[in-house]
Amino acid sequence: xxxxxxxxxxxxxxxxxxxxxxxxxxxxxxxxxxxxxxxxxxxxxxxxxxxxxxxxxxxxxxxxxxxxxxxxxxxxxxxxxxxxxxxxxxxxxxxxxxxxxxxxxxxxxxxxxxxxxxxxxxxxxxxxxxxxxxxxxxxxxxxxxxxxxxxxxxxxxxxxxxxxxxxxxxxxxxxxxxxxxxxxxxxxxxxxxxxxxxxxxxxxxxxxxxxxxxxxxxxxxxxxxxxxxxxxxxxxxxxxxxxxxxxxxxxxxxxxxxxxxxxxxxxxxxxxxxxxxxxxxxxxxxxxxxx
Amino acid sequence: xxxxxxxxxxxxxxxxxxxxxxxxxxxxxxxxxxxxxxxxxxxxxxxxxxxxxxxxxxxxxxxxxxxxxxxxxxxxxxxxxxxxxxxxxxxxxxxxxxxxxxxxxxxxxxxxxxxxxxxxxxxxxxxxxxxxxxxxxxxxxxxxxxxxxxxxxxxxxxxxxxxxxxxxxxxxxxxxxxxxxxxxxxxxxxxxxxxxxxxxxxxxxxxxxxxxxxxxxxxxxxxxxxxxxxxxxxxxxxxxxxxxxxxxxxxxxxxxxxxxxxxxxxxxxxxxxxxxxxxxxxxxxxxxxxxxxxxxxxxxxxxxxxxxxxxxxxxxxxxx
Numbered sequence: 345x346x347x348x349x350x351x352x353x354x355x356x357x358x359x360x361x362x363x364x365x366x367x368x369x370x371x372x373x374x375x376x377x378x379x380x381x382x383x384x385x386x387x388x389x390x391x392x393x394x395x396x397x398x399x400x401x402x403x404x405x406x407x408x409x410x411x412x413x414x415x416x417x418x419x420x421x422x423x424x425x426x427x428x429x430x431x432x433x434x435x436x437x438x439x440x441x442x443x444x445x446x447x448x449x450x451x452x453x454x455x456x457x458x459x460x461x462x463x464x465x466x467x468x469x470x471x472x473x474x475x476x477x478x479x480x481x482x483x484x485x486x487x488x489x490x491x492x493x494x495x496x497x498x499x500x501x502x503x504x505x506x507x508x509x510x511x512x513x514x515x516x517x518x519x520x521x522x523x524x525x526x527x528x529x530x531x532x533x534x535x536x537x538x539x540x541x542x543x544x545x546x547x548x549x550x551x552x553x554x555x556x557x558x559x560x561x562x563x564x565x566x567x568x569x570x571x572x573x574x575x576x577x578x579x580x581x582x583x584x585x586x587x588x589x590x591x592x593x594x595x596x597x598x599x600x601x602x603x604x605x606x607x608x609x610x611x612x613x614x615x616x617x618x619x620x621x622x623x624x625x626x627x628x629x630x631x632x633x634x635x
Numbered sequence: 636x637x638x639x640x641x642x643x644x645x646x647x648x649x650x651x652x653x654x655x656x657x658x659x660x661x662x663x664x665x666x667x668x669x670x671x672x673x674x675x676x677x678x679x680x681x682x683x684x685x686x687x688x689x690x691x692x693x694x695x696x697x698x699x700x701x702x703x704x705x706x707x708x709x710x711x712x713x714x715x716x717x718x719x720x721x722x723x724x725x726x727x728x729x730x731x732x733x734x735x736x737x738x739x740x741x742x743x744x745x746x747x748x749x750x751x752x753x754x755x756x757x758x759x760x761x762x763x764x765x766x767x768x769x770x771x772x773x774x775x776x777x778x779x780x781x782x783x784x785x786x787x788x789x790x791x792x793x794x795x796x797x798x799x800x801x802x803x804x805x806x807x808x809x810x811x812x813x814x815x816x817x818x819x820x821x822x823x824x825x826x827x828x829x830x831x832x833x834x835x836x837x838x839x840x841x842x843x844x845x846x847x848x849x850x851x852x853x854x855x856x857x858x859x860x861x862x863x864x865x866x867x868x869x870x871x872x873x874x875x876x877x878x879x880x881x882x883x884x885x886x887x888x889x890x891x892x893x894x895x896x897x898x899x900x901x902x903x904x905x906x907x908x909x910x911x912x913x914x915x916x917x918x919x920x921x922x923x924x925x926x927x928x929x930x931x932x933x934x935x936x937x938x939x940x941x942x943x944x945x946x947x948x949x950x951x952x953x954x955x
Contacts, residue, residue, distance in 0.1 A: 369749075369752040369753065369853075370753070372749040372750075372752050372753045373753060373755075373756070375745075375746075375749055376746070376749050376750060376753065376756075376760055379746055379760075379763075379764075379825075380759075380760060380763045380764075382821075383763055383764065383766065383767055383821070383824075383825055384763060384766070386767075386775065386778050386821070387766075389778070389782065389789065390774075390778055393781060401781070401787065402787050404787070404792060405792060405796070406787075406789060406792055448674040448675060449675070451671040451672075451674075452671050452672040452674070452675050454671065455667075455668040455671040455672050456672065459665075459668050461665035461668040461669065462665065464668075467672060467676065470676075470679075471675065471676075471679070474679055474683050474684075476878070476943075477683075477687060477936070478878075478882055478932065478935055478936050478939055479882070480882070480912055480915050480931075480932040480935055481686065481687050481690050481929075481932045481933070481936060482682065482683060482686030482687055482690065483686075483915075483919070483932070484686075484689075484690060484693060484919050484925050484928050484929055484932070485685065485686035485687075485689035485690055485693070486682055486686050487920075488689070488700075488925075489681070489682070489685070489686070504678070504682075505678060505681075505682040507674065507678060508674045508675040508678050509675075510675070510679075513675060538667060539667030539668065539671070540667060543671075564769045567771070568769075568770075568771040568772065568773075570771075570772060570773055570885050571884055571885065571916075575916075575920055585771075586771055586772075586773045589771070589773045589774060589777070590773050590888075590889050590892060593773075593777050593780075593889060593892060594892050600781050603777055603781075604777070604778070604781065607771075607773075607774035607777050607778060608774075610771055610773070610774050611770050611771055611774045614769060614770070614771070615766065615769070615770070618765070618766065618769045619762070622762045622765070623758070
């Protein structure tokens with residue numbers, strides 16, 4: 345399952361506290377804590393494997409605490425593949441896609457949320473239909489299009505098709521519809537603000553929390569994207585991190601210490617970003633489209 | 636989702652868009668709106684609509700990307716209907732989907748209910764629940780490959796440690812599917828729990844108060860209030876899980892990518908991890924059977940469509 349196709353909690357939950365209704369059940373911390381342990385365990389074990397030697401992996405019983413061989417493993421990763429190059433590629437793609445998606449999606453969402461224009465319902469329905477179509481339907485022709493454009497093996501083959509998406513427009517539309525009161529827009533119109541000035545001066549400042557959420561979400565999805573980069577990035581010097589990692593898995597598949605060090609290096613930047621913004625992320629996904 | 640207060644229609648839109656004096660009349664005055672939505676629709680035309688149509692055309696032709704295109708008519712669909720490998724892939728995909736989605740969504744619901752009942756550490760739990768879904772599938776698949784290693788994997792060491800026989804996880808028809816299902820469950824169970832939790836937060840407390848006055852215990856309240864009121868959210872997660880679960884690709888591709896005995900995209904021993912989309916990828920991009928690949932893609936679309944529809948009917952019917 346790719347994160348890209350799974351929208352976050354846009355259930356539009358309007359958080360309403362219901363204190364004193366459900367008694368806070370303390371025993372619930374036991375199953376919740378166990379769940380947390382199970383979910384966190386792979387991160388811990390990845391660190392264990394990445395910091396020990398491959399021989400430790402094959403030992404019985406296995407090493408259960410982090411070791412001291414992280415740097416050896418990391419340098420093996422760096423000699424096996426162009427890690428920092430891949431990371432730079434991934435960052436360029438994810439950052440460009442995020443900026444473009446935020447701009448295009450929020451602007452389209454503003455038009456869909458607050459304006460009537462001929463064909464609006466049809467266009468919106470068409471967009472939602474596209475959202476439902478499986479990606480494989482367009483994979484082969486997209487690859488052919490890319491080779492006609494001469495974009496095979498280039499980063500714009502990853503950036504341009506992802507520069508606007510139906511999910512983001514749908515989600516931002518919900519957000520703008522409820523976050524921007526019509527009265528403000530009416531007042532702006534009276535003051536002589538047209539569509540684009542309303543977007544820049546009124547809408548953008550108000551929807552910053554929504555943009556933050558969509559931005560993190562888009563960045564994560566682009567960072568972790570795998571299938572399309574695997575197909576279109578035929579040049580071994582121009583890989584993204586996920587493809588590079590899968591190649592490390594293929595070529596060094598038996599050296600678990602090195603492969604897990606690579607996996608660790610690929611997820612740490614993202615986990616750090618997530619933890620930095622997690623408050624925003626969690627709060628916004630729970631609040632959904634309603635502020 | 637309507638019960639959760641989402642503006643689904645267009646009711647907030649001002650009935651009459653204000654028009655400035657001197658602004659152009661007719662359709663022309665809507666140009667800013669058309670400009671605003673045009674980036675998506677331009678990309679949509681080039682990378683969405685055109686490819687889908689082109690795929691349809693390809694499905695009726697044979698093409699390897701180099702030789703001249705030849706017309707095949709319905710031949711590829713006929714071949715698809717009789718293709719034993721595609722059948723294998725369909726069965727694999729459905730078994731993996733059932734093994735992962737059903738337990739996962741039940742667990743998500745339970746976790747969400749538990750989370751809704753506690754007062755402390757809520758944010759901590761939410762961060763932990765979200766964490767797997769922002770982790771790369773490739774890294775996680777490699778991790779599962781390591782701990783389910785047939786000989787020295789952690790899981791087998793633990794099994795042997797408590798006196799049970801080791802299992803050749805990545806060799807058996809069922810065990811391969813179980814590992815894939817566990818992987819997908821681990822990655823998405825918390826994510827779905829957060830979605831359910833968000834839905835639960837939207838249920839007004841008064842409903843529970845009334846139920847309590849009527850003598851309903853917490854379990855009764857869960858079945859009679861929480862689950863029915865979450866139905867739109869549950870429907871949403873079931874549909875999304877179906878669409879994405881039936882398109883599983885990365886997990887088996889990475890898990891068995893080193894199994895080059897037949898083909899790197901064979902889906903592992905006995906092709907037990909060969910999913911529909913992995914088969915599509917193998918045909919289209921390993922063997923350059925673009926036409927047949929397109930036919931498979933339409934087969935996947937048909938199957939996903941049928942399943943989404945059945946889900947929809949099932950969940951919608953339970954409403955009555």
